Amino acid sequence: MPKGTLVIRAAEELGIQIPRFCDHPLLAPAGACRQCLVEVWAPGRDGSLAKMPKPQASCTLEAGPGMQVKTQHSSPEADKAQHGVMEMLLINHPLDCPVCDKGGECPLQNQAMSNGRATSRFVDVKRTFPKPISISTQILLDRERCILCQRCTRFSEEIAGDVFIDLQKRGAQQQIGTFDTQVLGFAGETPAGAAAEDLSGRPFASYFSGNVVQICPVGALTSAAYRFRARPFDLVSTASISEHDSNGSAIRIDHRRGVVLRRLAGEDPTVNEEWISDKDRFAFRWQSAPDRIETPLVRHRNEDGTRGELVPASWVEAFGAAAAGLRAAIDAGTGVGVLPGGRLTLEDAYAYGKLARVALRTNDVDGRARPHSDEEAAFLGHRVAGRTLEVTFADLDRAPLVLLVGLEPEEEGGVLFLRLRKAATQHRTRVVAVAPFASRGLARVAGTLLAAAPGTEAEVLDGIVADASDEALAAAGAALGEPGAVILVGERLAGVPGALSAVLRLAERSGARLAWVPRRAGERGGLEAGLLPSLLPGGRPVADAAARVDLAAVWGVDHLPDAPGRSTAAIVAGARDGSLGALVVGGVDPGDLPDPALARDALEKVGFVVSLEVRESDVTRRADVVLPVAPPVEKPGTFVTWEGRPRPFGQALVSHALPDHRVLDGLAAAMGVDLGLHSLADVHAELDQLGGWDGERVAAPDVAGDEPPQVPPGHAVLATWHLQLDAGRLQDGEPFLAGTAKRPVARVSAATAAQAGVADGAPLAVSTDAGTITLPALVTDMPDLVVWLPTNSPGSAVRDTLHADGGALVRIAAGTADPAQDEEV
Known part of the structure; x- marks a missing residue:
């Protein structure tokens, strides 16, 4: 077997199941729960086998040549150790299986039966906590159920990069919780990590928090939307694919009596592994909303020729x-x-x-x-249509560089962001983005920003060459020339004249592979x-x-x-x-x-x-x-x-x-x-x-970029894109999910904020002749004379209100606070 294989994985390959709680194949070994203890005999320097003094955690121990491992099936010592760990875990665990959401699909239940004592020797009072803690509007925590396996904290740190929950205190008081001094009883210094909150100003705005509910091996973490709704044996499960983005994440739909009650991540190593976004997981009630159309409707004409009512x-x-x-x-x-x-x-x-x-x-x-363009139609016909699987998720893992152009993976890609983060953290893939500012998602993939004001993307792309005078452009140009480099293009680039033509030129001169990543599932x-x-x-x-x-x-x-x-x-x-x-x-x-x-x-x-x-x-x-x-x-x-x-x-x-x-x-x-x-x-x-088409393709577009507009005083160039959780209709009916959406803000540079006369956090009015959007200003390191707004968030319907899109000139000025909007966001 390959070097570095863990003992618990080697046992799985042999068909031997070792009980475990903290172990997860996509998380780093922790050895936190100790349930997977085994008896180990290892060769010494003289080659003779010697028994290790104590049972070892098989989830952290690498299998080596000549090693002998005895599991609970062949070693009374390992069996006794596992029984002892199980007894310790159950000392403070409540016996509330009948009302626990995990009941019926709980590893702790199953392994208590297979690897635990038949009766309990514990007669004292169990530890209790106030319950539940609302980690967010969507995720609830029952601390007394937690067995401290740390799956949730490791997922948050290793996979999503959202450090919002961690192991707190020590000894009998050790517990999982949010960084909240009042909830966890801290006095004095704020716990480390308390500053790790979303840049929008709202703590725990993770788009991937629902995964911790699914991987929790007990009922400590539950979904507010599903809590006390059903039991696993009541549900019928159907494998499906998410409809929310173009990643095609595998999901499992659990329904009862014709009503969908929850969705879980499916296991598919080629696409989403075992993770999905919260939007994929929780936003499904739109399909059975009260305004569902059940029967055909026809509008008859009135006697005067006007349209009548739909009947x-x-x-x-x-x-x-x-x-x-x-x-x-x-x-x-x-x-x-x-x-x-x-x-x-x-x-x-x-x-x-x-x-x-x-x-x-x-x-x-x-x-x-x-938003679209003729240039985009030519680009899609020339380079995308009919060319399938030229770039895959697996290619991102092996790529020396991934260049993002007109694409914000965390907001517009969902699981694509998790795969990029895995590539960056585990395979040292470099991520470079051409964008107006470095988003929090880019920071969590250790990415590099090539700053580009809206409309200047073509100029920046043409400047990415190995011998560029700018150090960042030269580094990106050199890395793109390495075998396996990838360029990911978002649909937003359709609104930038000349940008898609520049992307094709960049791919041609660098040899990098190119993929187009739209937002919608059907694009x-x-x-x-x-x-x-x-x-x-x-x-x-x-x-x-x-x-x-x-x-x-x-x-x-x-x-x-x-x-x-x-x-x-x-x-x-x-x-x-x-x-x-x-x-x-x-x-x-x-x-x-x-x-x-x-x-x-x-x-x-x-x-x-x-x-x-x-x-x-x-x-x-x-x-x-x-x-x-x-x-x-x-x-x-x-x-x-x-x-x-x-x-x-x-x-x-x-x-x-x-x-x-x-x-x-x-x-x-x-x-x-x-x-x-x-x-x-x-x-x-x-x-x-x-079948496919092997004839001539649409000619490549060759569109020149526009000159950047002259920005008069009191104006700025608009930048915008959709947030993953916004005011879209496919998220209707999910108030718990809506509560975890990022707070809409207007991002400007410090110089632009000073020019508009607004302080950080003060209301900023962005307007055109069609209307005005007023949001709190968030001073950001970005090009001057640019203002960024979320495209379709509460209080920020850019196209509906401003009748404008990215690259348009808008007026900016100090605004007045809108109490209704403040309450909404």
Whole structure:
């Protein structure tokens, strides 16, 4: 076996189970609980075996040549030692298994039966503490149950890097707790680590805290949302994939009587190992929210021609009304635009693309429900679509350097951040970020910042060469030239003219591999399914005749539209000015679009709107026909990760709700077109038949960067990105989770704050002609004349309020405190 193998791992390989509590394969050995004691005989200097004086902890002892180990199965001494440790652990552990959330899946219960005494000899009063302690709004701690295994503290320190909980005091008073002098009874000096709180000013804003609940071997750490809700033997478990980001994290859905009660991390070494973000774990109630749409809705016209109210209808009536409205737009020559959104499964995305090209005879289809550009479309078609698994999570572990451009992994990537941190801490991978400031996430991967004001990213990227005069740029350029270096590009770069072109130039001259990391779970699958106006499935260019013939043969049609269609922004503009007569809209929130006000106006003015949605939304309230579709928990499908890795999942809950591809198949049938996508097997058969594209690809973009704007006095350049926990609709119904979100702040440099006349922590007003956002200022080491705001957090809806995005000029000034906002955040 490999050198350095622990005895407890060697026993596992031989099929021998040694009881343990503190041991975890992804955490460093601690030897804290002592439950895994074994008898060890090791060769001495003369080669003869000698017994070690005392039983040894097998979770910290490395197996060596000639060593003999006797476990509880073959050694009375080891068995007695394990019984003794178990008896000691149970001295103060409460006998409250019937009301403990861990009851029924508790290692302490199981091992007390298999490796403990049949009766207790303890007759004194057990130690008790006030319970529970709210470590956060989401995580509760029952200290008297804790057996001091330190799994939670080691996870926090080693994996997440959020030191919010630690071992306190000594002897009989030793306990796990937060750094709180009042709770733990400290007098005088504040415990070490008390300053390790989030830079936003809120203690314990970890995005990964739920993992400590799952790995706790007893019921000491529990979830506030799940506490006292169920027992494991009441639950039905289904393996699935998270719908919240493009990582494709494996999860386990536990449900009872048609209601999801909790989600746990699944074990998948290739993607998320055994960890998930709190968003993946806790944000699932949106799928059964009270505003769930249960039946098709049709809006009839009033006698004066105005729109009436939406009324429930049968599927036949709804399909008929939708087909009639779409046919009318096609016959009138105005056509139909398709906006599927970025949260679809691969199968549903494929159905939207086929509906557009076959039934609606248009390439006006775009799955990008966010800021975008023609440069980005060319970049995706040239370098991303059809190129799967060129960069994987495993490659990040081996990379000498990972360059982040337009990407904040902790906020926009979830588990990607944990994999990057593992690479940085265990494999010495260097992380460099091109960003306006060094975030706390970048600090926790020991990253280096290449400071770039919004709009200057292309200039910085072009300056990354080995012989650059700037030391940081030269170091990054040299490291990118090493074999295995990786560049990770975020979707935000689409809003920076010339940046994606500069990324391609950097990858070309350095030889580094390149990967695109979008935020939404369905973005990469939508790209592979052809949800771009210039791209067909598999990366086939719309303008390539051979690609269209290839696709038409599979689809059984004579021809396909050959002109590239309109982007999301152009579709919205066309709907508003009347050049488009109808829209088919998937799960799109106008607030995510570059100009939400314009999008809502377009929905009001366009002649006809068909909406496929799970819940009521701004789109359904303006739609003429609403077709309800199933959320991920109620349908099978496949998400495609940013790596290009397909992640199939099964249906967890029995439901009569239909997936998007079946609804679209029925809609096309009502229009007299057979899409042939009635079942998942039908979709997979077509995808398998299509395969990849080996012809010419879309030409690489070559866009010059814009000159940085002149910033007048009292103005700044806006920088922005989404926080992982914000005001997004997929987090609705989770007040406990919302309580752990970072506090929205406006970040500015010290010079910019002084120019605006605001002190650190004072209200700062950021405004355009459209509106004003007022948040506490947080002085940060960042470029001058730049202000950063969270894109969509409570009190900071940037696109909705300011009608602006990153790179825009905004006004900044001292603001007045808003009591309602202070209470909200």
